[in-house]
Amino acid sequence: MIEISQLAKKFKVENPKKLSEQEKKDPRLKGRFFHSVQNVNFSCDKGQVLGLLGPNGAGKTTTLRMLSTALQPDGGSIKINGVDVLQDPILARKSIGFLSGSTGLYGRLTGRENIAYFGKLHGMTDQQITQKIDELSAVLELDTFLERRSENFSTGMKQRISIARAVVHDPAVVILDEPTTGLDIMATQTVIEFIKTLKAQNTPVIFSTHHLDEVKELCDTVTVISEGTTKYNGDLASFESLAPGSLHQSFITSIS
Numbered sequence: 001m002i003e004i005s006q007l008a009k010k011f012k013v014e015n016p017k018k019l020s021e022q023e024k025k026d027p028r029l030k031g032r033f034f035h036s037v038q039n040v041n042f043s044c045d046k047g048q049v050l051g052l053l054g055p056n057g058a059g060k061t062t063t064l065r066m067l068s069t070a071l072q073p074d075g076g077s078i079k080i081n082g083v084d085v086l087q088d089p090i091l092a093r094k095s096i097g098f099l100s101g102s103t104g105l106y107g108r109l110t111g112r113e114n115i116a117y118f119g120k121l122h123g124m125t126d127q128q129i130t131q132k133i134d135e136l137s138a139v140l141e142l143d144t145f146l147e148r149r150s151e152n153f154s155t156g157m158k159q160r161i162s163i164a165r166a167v168v169h170d171p172a173v174v175i176l177d178e179p180t181t182g183l184d185i186m187a188t189q190t191v192i193e194f195i196k197t198l199k200a201q202n203t204p205v206i207f208s209t210h211h212l213d214e215v216k217e218l219c220d221t222v223t224v225i226s227e228g229t230t231k232y233n234g235d236l237a238s239f240e241s242l243a244p245g246s247l248h249q250s251f252i253t254s255i256s
């Protein structure tokens, strides 16, 4: 179980001229600070998949980066099974598997070496790493490129290795920032099936997306954030019933 309460993060605006026109008008801009995340709340239980939705710039990536401990929050709490991970970053790194949109692979290493390197950082033995890579290779369909250097991988290959790398240590919670962005139909399906496998193993999964069809297929619960604030939290059926017709309409209703 992961519980996020009143999470907040502001950034100092070093050069106001560099802000986009939209950011200049955004109520989150207060003096020299841009309050990217102001009050985000949600929770995700064992065996649940939570879809994190929001318009561009809503604060989804900033929120997920705080959950992964890559960013230090200015306020709020993040608890895994009741333990505040901000008090114990080592526990957090052990407990959370995080796929970020920006971390690259080491091009000179093979797919297997990239995954194994992370396994070693987590203190796994060679035997544990080999066994886990075999398991992940089967579900993420890595076998045809696992032994190749990753420098020339396609977007889909890179993403599948990155996902394997994020979960090699069997984390208690998995957090995926836009896991299917830029992927073709086949690679998207592989990632969707992988999320279903995690769910079947009872691992809570939180993923951000702009694809409402993925939300319909995968999610038990939905959180919508806009301008750094949670606007909606609820199960998929309640989200669907926000507006008859389509999830698209439900999304619009939730942020308006």
Ligand SMILES: Nc1ncnc2c1ncn2[C@@H]1O[C@H](COP(=O)(O)OP(=O)(O)OP(=O)(O)O)[C@@H](O)[C@H]1O
Pocket: 011, 012, 023, 034, 036, 054, 055, 056, 057, 058, 059, 060, 061, 062, 063
């Ligand atoms: N390091 C930073 N310094 C200053 N502003 C930042 C920083 N990181 C994010 N922001 C700003 O915070 C806001 C939220 O960004 P964030 O990337 O979290 O949004 P998002 O919901 O993930 O958007 P998208 O759907 O486009 O990926 C944006 O206006 C962004 O420019």
